[in-house]
Amino acid sequence: MSKISLILASASPRRLSLLADIGIVPDRVEPADTDETPHRAEKPSDLAWRLAYEKGALVAQRNPEALVLSADTVVGCGRRILPKAETPEDVRACLSLLSGRRHRVTTAVCLFAPNAKVCRKRSVSFVTFKLMTPQEIDAYVASGEGIGKAGGYAIQGRAARLIRQIGGSYSGIVGLPLFETGQLLCAAGVL
Numbered sequence: 001m002s003k004i005s006l007i008l009a010s011a012s013p014r015r016l017s018l019l020a021d022i023g024i025v026p027d028r029v030e031p032a033d034t035d036e037t038p039h040r041a042e043k044p045s046d047l048a049w050r051l052a053y054e055k056g057a058l059v060a061q062r063n064p065e066a067l068v069l070s071a072d073t074v075v076g077c078g079r080r081i082l083p084k085a086e087t088p089e090d091v092r093a094c095l096s097l098l099s100g101r102r103h104r105v106t107t108a109v110c111l112f113a114p115n116a117k118v119c120r121k122r123s124v125s126f127v128t129f130k131l132m133t134p135q136e137i138d139a140y141v142a143s144g145e146g147i148g149k150a151g152g153y154a155i156q157g158r159a160a161r162l163i164r165q166i167g168g169s170y171s172g173i174v175g176l177p178l179f180e181t182g183q184l185l186c187a188a189g190v191l
Contacts, residue, residue: 009059044076060112075151085152094152100131123177125168
């Protein structure tokens with residue numbers, strides 16, 4: 001019996017690196033290009049579930065004989081979904097909103113098996129930023145680190161010095177909760 005290929009349905013280098021931390025190297029990385037626009041009145045956790053599923057389903061459809069791992073991370077402040085920052089202005093708006101506040105980071109993970117079975121897990125973590133000065137926000141925006149990041153920051157980078165407290169999964173905040181992902185991969189016989 002031949003080994004089943006594992007495909008990571010993500011363009012995120014952080015997810016690839018996190019998988020390597022637990023000894024997993026996918027056979028292939030195949031990003032899924034999906035519309036990440038939230039639906040009207042969609043909650044942050046629902047968006048994470050939907051996007052993780054849609055990304056994985058798209059790649060699984062093209063690769064029916066493989067295991068496909070997909071994930072999506074959404075930052076929510078109350079019922080509000082924060083964007084993946086595309087501009088310095090987006091980063092500034094996100095940090096201004098998060099300054100001095102606690103918010104939720106939800107990462108949903110799906111594993112699509114060749115038998116069309118889909119297993120899923122999620123991680124919900126909490127992050128509290130210090131009350132940031134305008135100068136601290138300006139310095140972070142100028143670093144460029146928040147571009148392309150959900151909520152406009154990277155906890156594994158310069159933003160770490162601005163974060164007072166986290167609760168939950170650090171790796172989930174980075175983009176792939178390793179405990180939950182490990183459970184899925186173990187159940188599938190990969191670990």
